Amino acid sequence: MLLSACGRADLSPLNPQGSVAKEQLDIMKISISIMMLVVAVVFTIAIIALIRFRRRPGNDGIPVQVEGNHKLEIVWTVIPLILLVILGVPTVQTVFAQAQDHSDDENAVFIKVTAHQYWWEFEYPDEGIVTAQEMVVPKNRRIVIEAKTADVLHSFWVPALAGKIDTNPAGNVNRMYFETPDKTGIFLGKCAELCGPSHALMDFKVKVVDDQSYANWIAAMKAPAVLPEDPAIAEAFQKKCLSCHAVGELGGPVYPNLTGIGDRETVAGILVNTDNPKYKNEGSVYENIYRWLEDPQGIKPGNLMPKVELTQEELEGISRYLADYKLNYESEELRNNDATSDKEER
Amino acid sequence: MAHGSHAVKRYTGIMDWLTTVDHKKIGILYLISGGFFFLIGGLEALLIRIQLWKPLNDAISPDFFNELITMHGTTMIFLGVMPVIFGLMNAVVPLQIGARDVAFPFLNALGFWTFFFGGVLLNVSWITGHVPDAGWTSYVPLASTTFSDGPGVDYYVLGLQISGIGSLLGGINFLVTIINMRAPGMSFMRMPMFTWASFVTSMLILLAFPALTVGLVALMFDRLFEGNFFDPSAGGNIMLWEHIFWIFGHPEVYILILPAFGIISEVVSTFSRKRLFGYSSMVFATVLIGFLGFMVWAHHMFTSGLGPVANALFSIATMLIAVPTGIKVFNWLFTMWGGSIKFTSPMLFAVGFIPTFVMGGVTGVMLAAAPADYQYHDSYFVVGHFHYTIVGGLVSGLFAGVHYWWPKIFGRQLNETLGKLTFWFFIIGFHMTFFVHHFLGLMGMQRRIFTYLDGMGFNEMNLISTIGAMLMGVGVICFLINVIVTTAKPATAANDPWEDGRTLEWAISSPAPEYNFAQLPLIRGYDCYWKEKMEGNKTLQPAEPLGPIHMPSPSILPFIMSVGLFIAGFGFIYHQHIVAAIGLAITLICMFLRSVIEDHGFHIEPDEMKANAKEVKAS
16 A cells, blocks of 8 residues: 555554554554545546536526435435445454453563653563663563553553553553564654643653563663762762652652663653764764753753753763663664664655 | 604714624624634644744744644634634525524624624733643643643633633524524525524534533633642542533534535535535435534544443444535535536635545544544644644635625625635645645654654655645635725625525625515525526515514623623633622623613614615615
C-alpha cells in the first residue's frame, strides 16, 4: 500500500513494529479500503453529473421533476450497511482482543507509567527500579502497562508500537499492553493529551534491547550510586540536585530519576544526544545537560525545575558527571544506535 | 379596531437595531456579529499556522499558542458558525413556512443579545490578558484552579454559559415557531429541507445545551466556590467532565452540520432546477442523524479507558451514522442527475461541499473503529477530519447559504465574479491546509503542539498547510470585498433573483417587508412557489383577507438584560460578588419589568402596507 511508504519507522503508526500496532494498522487498512471505494463512487457520480447535466447556453428547459426512486434508495441504504458489517466485525474483535488483561502473564514485563508535567516516570515493580524518560524493554516480549498521572491528563503514545492510553488521576488506572518486535531499536513516544505549555515537548523513548542488555540494565540500575569524584562537585550535586532527584539509592523520588542519564537518548525528552548535531535541539550529552541546567524554563516552559543557582565550576562539573553517568549495559549491536535525525526516516 | 390606543414608539438608527424584535433584523445582527467572531477565529487560526510553518519556530510562545488554540476552537464553534446558522435560520425559516415572525420575538432578541455579550465577555479576555488556555474541551484537571489559576478559564466558563443561554432560547423559539406558525397547507412533509434541518437542529439544541450548562455550572462551582465536582482528591471525578462535555459536544457537531445539509439541499435543488431527490428519505435521514447523534458521544473518549464493551458499542453506533449521511449524499447527487445545473456561486460552494464533506465523513467512519482510533486519537488525523466536516463541510455550506439568501436578506445580490473567486481561493486553500493533516497524524504528529522537532518528516506538509491557510484567508478577504462592494450598490434585487427559486421565501419581495406576508399564503404542495410558477401563477393564493397585522413592540429590555449578565459574569470572574449581584439585579429587574408592563404590540393597517409597497418600488 501507498501509505506504508510514509513516516519514520520509529514514529509512524503506518510502520508498525509490534503485533498490537500491526492489528491496529490492519483495521486502518480495512477501513481505508472501504472508504476509498465510497469516495471513488461518490466522486465518479458527482463528476459525471456535473459534466453531463450542466446547463448549456440556450437550453432553458425544465428537467423532469423526479420525486425519488425506491430501488436506488434501498441500494444506497443496504450497501453501506453491508460495508459497515465488514468493518464492524473485525473492529469489535480487535477491541476485545486488545482489552485483554495480561497483568498475570509471568513472561511479560510489567511497568507502571506515571505521567507528570512534562516528563514520564517508569516503575518496574518486579525489579524495584524507577527510571524516567526512557523505557528500557527486552525485545520480543509483551509489555504490560499500568498508566496514571500525577497531575493533569496526559496520554501515553508510542505510535510505532501501539495506540495511546490516557493517564487519569487518582486511582483511575488504565491498563494496556503492547508487544515489542523481534529486533532492537528506539521508538519515539509522545504525550497526546493537551497538558500545558510544554505539551509539545513531553517526548520519551522506548528502547527495545536484547535480553542480555536488559538483564545488564536491571543489574546496573540496582547498583549503588556513584557520586562525582571531585568532593566539591559531589557536595553541590547532593545539596542542589538530590533534594529532588535520585541517583541509585540516593536522593528523592518525586522528580525524574537520573540514574544512568548519560546513557539516554535525550535530555529532558527533547534535547537529542548525538555527536553529529544537525538541528537546534541536538548536541552531545554534555552540551545538552549543560543547556538544560542553564535554562530549564527556556527549554521546557512551565516545567517544575527552577534554574538552580550553580557556580560555573559546579555547572560544568555536574554536567560532566551526569554526561559520564553511564550504565554501559548495551551489548555490541546496540552501542551505535542513537535516536537522531533522519537515519531511520522513510 | 383599537389599534391607535397603544401607539408604540418606533425607533430609528442605532436604537432600531438595539430594540428590534424583528426576526429579519435579528438575523442580520447574528450574521454580522457571527461574521465578526469568525474573522477573529480566523486570525487566531492564521497565527497558529504561522507558528507551525517550520520546526522549532519561536514566533509564538507556548502559553500564547495554547490560548490561541483554545480561543480558536471556542470562538469558531460557539461564536462564529453557530450565530451564522442562527442568522440564516432567523432570516429564512419564518419566510419558508409562511410566518410573520418567530413565535417569541422578544425571546429571539434576548437570545441574540445574550449570545453577543457572552461572546464579547469571552473575547474581552484578550484585553485583560487572562485568556482561557485549556483547550476548547477544557478537560479537568488542566482547567481546574490547581493547574490553571487566574481568571483565564473563568472567561471560558462564564462566556459560554451566557452565550449558551442564547442558543437554548433560539432553539426553543424555532421549535415552537416551526410547530405552530406554519401557513395554511404547510404540512410537515411539505416543509423545505432547510426548515426541517432547522427543526431537528433546534431539537438537538434543546436536548444537548442543558448538558453543557450543567457541566459549566459544575466547573464554575469548582473554580469560583471551591466545589469538588471534578477534584479527584476530594472524591470528584474528572471522567464526569469528559462525559458531560461530549454528551453536549457530539450532538453539537450535528447541531452545526444539519443546517448545512439543509442549505445544500435547497441550493442543489434550486440550481439543478429539479425537485429534491427522495425528499421523504431526506427528512427521515435528518431525523435519524439527530437521534443517533446522541448515542455516540463516547467515541471521543476511546482512549480514556472505558473498557471494551463501551468501546465496541460506541464504535458500532458511530459507524451507523454513516448510513443516513450516505442517503443524503446520494440524494444530492441524484438531485443533480438529470437536472439542469447552473454554476452560480452558491452552487459552487454546494458542489464543493459534497465531495469535501464525504471525505470528512469517511475519515469519521475510520475514526469510529476504536482500535484504529487508539492511533488516530488526538493526532493531526483528527484535526484533519473535523476540519473537513466543519470547515470544508459546514463553512462551505454556510457560504453557499449566505450567497444564496443574501438578496433575500439585504435586497442586493452579491457579485458573482467575486463570489466565485471566494470559492476557488477558499476550497483550494482548504484542501491544501487540511488534506496533509491526515498524513501528519499518521506519521505521528500529535495535535495541540506549539512546535515540533526537526527531522521528523513533518516539515514540508506543515509548510503546505500554512500556505493553504493563507489562501483561505485570501478567499475570506474576497468575500469581505464582495460584501462592501455589494452594500454600496442600490437594493434592487428581484423577488426571485436566482429565477429558479422553489420555496416560499422567493415569492415575496427582497428584502421581505416588516410583516413578511400581507396575506398569509395558501400552500398547495412541496416546493410551493415552484408549483405555482409551473402552473403559470405569479404568486401564491392568499389564505386570508387583507387586514391589519398585529406586530410585537420593539424593546430595549433584551439588550439591558444581557448587559446585566455581562456585568455579572465579570463580577464572578474577578470574585467581586457585589458587582455580580448588581449585574444579576439588572437582569432580574428587567425580567420583572417585562412581566408587569402590559404591551399589546401594534397594528399595521392595509393602507400602510400599500404605501410601503409603493415606497419599496419607488426606491
